[in-house]
Amino acid sequence: MKKTKHKKIRTSTSRKIFNVCNITLLTLAALSCFLPLMYVIAVSLSGKAFVQAGEVTFWPKGFSTVAYEYLLTKKVFWDAFFMSVKVTALGTTINLVMVMMTAYPLSKTSDRLTGRGVYAWYFFFTMLIGGGLIPTYVLVSQLGLRDTIWALVLPGALPIFNTVLMINFFRQIPIELEDTARIDGAGPMKILWSIYVPLSKPAVATIALFCMVGHWNGWFSGMIYMTSPEKRPLQTYLRSVVIQMDMSQFIGDDYSLLQLLSDDTLKCAQILVAMIPILCVYPFMQKYFVKGIVLGGVKG
Amino acid sequence: MDKKKRLRKIKRELPLHLMLLPGIVVVFIFHYIPLAGIVIAFQRFVPAKGLFGEQQWIGLGNFEYLFSLSNTFNVIKNTVTIAVSKIVLSLVITILTALLLNELTNLRFKKVVQTVIYFPHFVSWIILSPILIDLLSPSSGIINQLLGYFGLGPYFFLGDNRYFQGTMIVTDIWKGFGYGTIVYLASIASVDQNLYEAAAIDGAGRLRQAWHVTLPGMRGIIALKVLLSIGDIFNAGFDQIYNMYSPVVYKTGDVLSTMIYRMGLQGGQYGPAAAAGLAQALIQSFLVCIAYYLAYKLFDYKLF
Numbered sequence: 001m002k003k004t005k006h007k008k009i010r011t012s013t014s015r016k017i018f019n020v021c022n023i024t025l026l027t028l029a030a031l032s033c034f035l036p037l038m039y040v041i042a043v044s045l046s047g048k049a050f051v052q053a054g055e056v057t058f059w060p061k062g063f064s065t066v067a068y069e070y071l072l073t074k075k076v077f078w079d080a081f082f083m084s085v086k087v088t089a090l091g092t093t094i095n096l097v098m099v100m101m102t103a104y105p106l107s108k109t110s111d112r113l114t115g116r117g118v119y120a121w122y123f124f125f126t127m128l129i130g131g132g133l134i135p136t137y138v139l140v141s142q143l144g145l146r147d148t149i150w151a152l153v154l155p156g157a158l159p160i161f162n163t164v165l166m167i168n169f170f171r172q173i174p175i176e177l178e179d180t181a182r183i184d185g186a187g188p189m190k191i192l193w194s195i196y197v198p199l200s201k202p203a204v205a206t207i208a209l210f211c212m213v214g215h216w217n218g219w220f221s222g223m224i225y226m227t228s229p230e231k232r233p234l235q236t237y238l239r240s241v242v243i244q245m246d247m248s249q250f251i252g253d254d255y256s257l258l259q260l261l262s263d264d265t266l267k268c269a270q271i272l273v274a275m276i277p278i279l280c281v282y283p284f285m286q287k288y289f290v291k292g293i294v295l296g297g298v299k300g
Numbered sequence: 301m302d303k304k305k306r307l308r309k310i311k312r313e314l315p316l317h318l319m320l321l322p323g324i325v326v327v328f329i330f331h332y333i334p335l336a337g338i339v340i341a342f343q344r345f346v347p348a349k350g351l352f353g354e355q356q357w358i359g360l361g362n363f364e365y366l367f368s369l370s371n372t373f374n375v376i377k378n379t380v381t382i383a384v385s386k387i388v389l390s391l392v393i394t395i396l397t398a399l400l401l402n403e404l405t406n407l408r409f410k411k412v413v414q415t416v417i418y419f420p421h422f423v424s425w426i427i428l429s430p431i432l433i434d435l436l437s438p439s440s441g442i443i444n445q446l447l448g449y450f451g452l453g454p455y456f457f458l459g460d461n462r463y464f465q466g467t468m469i470v471t472d473i474w475k476g477f478g479y480g481t482i483v484y485l486a487s488i489a490s491v492d493q494n495l496y497e498a499a500a501i502d503g504a505g506r507l508r509q510a511w512h513v514t515l516p517g518m519r520g521i522i523a524l525k526v527l528l529s530i531g532d533i534f535n536a537g538f539d540q541i542y543n544m545y546s547p548v549v550y551k552t553g554d555v556l557s558t559m560i561y562r563m564g565l566q567g568g569q570y571g572p573a574a575a576a577g578l579a580q581a582l583i584q585s586f587l588v589c590i591a592y593y594l595a596y597k598l599f600d601y602k603l604f
Binding site for chain 1: 326440578
């Protein structure tokens with residue numbers, strides 16, 4: 001027996017019918033989100049003949065791990081994978097430091113920070129209008145950032161919306177804490193990193209998740225700025241092989257394994273491996289981002 | 301005395317100003333310089349001469365060129381049609397899902413459903429597109445097989461101008477509806493529980509309660525969301541469309557952002573592409589300003 005047994009108010013017949021419909025509907029909604037993942041897993045683990053005959057739906061047929069064995073030997077894939085790991089680690093670190101450093105002074109009232117209004121508008125204005133793709137592209141090229149990792153992390157180093165979220169969060173922290181710490185001789189940097197950041201764990205975790213997912217999923221910057229194939233991040237690489245069907249990816253590959261594979265199996269295996277980091281982080285972050293979005297999102 | 305006090309204030313605040321410096325620099329380089337770089341829209345831009353270089357000024361020439369193209373209006377129409385449909389339909393479906401989730405009494409089931417439907421939001425279109433292209437394929441796709449059982453189809457969802465827009469709208473809503481419920485569920489949770497009791501005493505069943513108590517309780521957040529989505533009327537979703545369209549469906553699928561990309565970075569027509577970008581940015585910021593202004597006036601919504 002569940003300890004929170006539902007109170008037995010009389011449940012009318014219409015209510016029962018509604019409950020059944022509701023559960024059915026939501027189950028279908030959940031399945032629509034879950035089955036595509038099952039499809040990818042199934043195809044990636046199926047035998048060539050079954051995949052080519054289009055017989056695989058949501059469960060592997062003719063179980064085979066050859067796609068993954070092949071993928072392990074595929075250097076271009078792992079180059080791209082580790083490039084993405086690098087971009088995600090560097091990009092998220094920069095984002096978090098920048099967001100905290102910017103949000104903390106802006107969370108002060110204007111009698112504690114002279115010119116706060118001007119600063120706030122300086123940042124807020126960028127949310128209203130931007131130069132757009134073409135000038136940004138020309139600028140990044142002219143700065144000589146093309147084909148370097150900085151082209152992928154610097155243009156978005158300070159995500160303004162996340163900064164707003166952080167500002168709203170910092171504001172809820174009682175100012176007395178800061179005043180006490182200051183009397184004890186702590187400077188703003190110390191106050192930020194040892195009082196404000198630890199007290200804002202849900203918001204920090206939410207922003208970290210947003211930034212991580214954003215960098216991991218980023219493909220467009222990689223496509224327009226990275227000219228050397230070995231420097232492409234994973235999603236850019238995936239786009240070229242999975243959506244554009246770029247066959248040069250097979251140059252120098254192990255043909256004995258390749259023969260046992262169908263394109264679809266390999267495609268699904270690569271897609272799944274690219275999803276794994278998100279699948280791993282996601283469950284742990286759920287409670288944080290729900291909290292973070294609610295606190296930041298409803299208000300700001 | 302007063303001077304001394306001011307000096308102390310400046311000294312105390314100095315670290316705060318210094319903390320803002322990195323952000324100011326980054327925003328200046330990567331937001332304000334490109335913003336000034338929008339002058340490209342009025343130039344016959346030659347990349348070799350560089351941004352702010354000795355370019356030839358041609359006034360509104362690029363805009364005239366854009367409007368002389370036969371498909372410009374079509375692209376604008378596609379953009380607005382796709383964007384507005386996405387906004388309206390996703391709003392309805394997201395709110396409906398939130399209400400349905402709220403009616404679940406089995407909390408474990410609710411949690412599982414939530415976890416699963418939030419997930420697609422975190423997956424990129426690069427990963428979702430090939431999966432959807434497979435599932436929607438007219439020859440071997442599961443969706444068409446399923447429709448086949450009912451004697452329907454096969455439909456070429458991504459290669460037929462009749463269905464392409466609909467497919468974009470539905471798949472985009474599918475990706476985001478779960479995640480979108482978070483904000484609404486929060487506002488449902490903050491509805492005063494006494495109101496439900498009062499309604500129950502008045503003889504209202506659960507459905508009537510949902511209609512008369514829950515939905516009015518969400519009014520504020522719904523109105524705010526509607527308002528803020530005004531800014532997206534000219535944003536049809538580049539990542540999704542760029543990764544699923546093909547020349548066959550340009551007629552209904554080409555939108556401003558995809559046109560700008562193809563024209564500028566693939567076709568090398570920097571001037572016209574920047575002009576289209578400027579036009580889009582101006583309309584969008586106008587709409588965003590209206591949205592923020594109304595949100596501030598009506599709901600006291602402040603970003604900062």
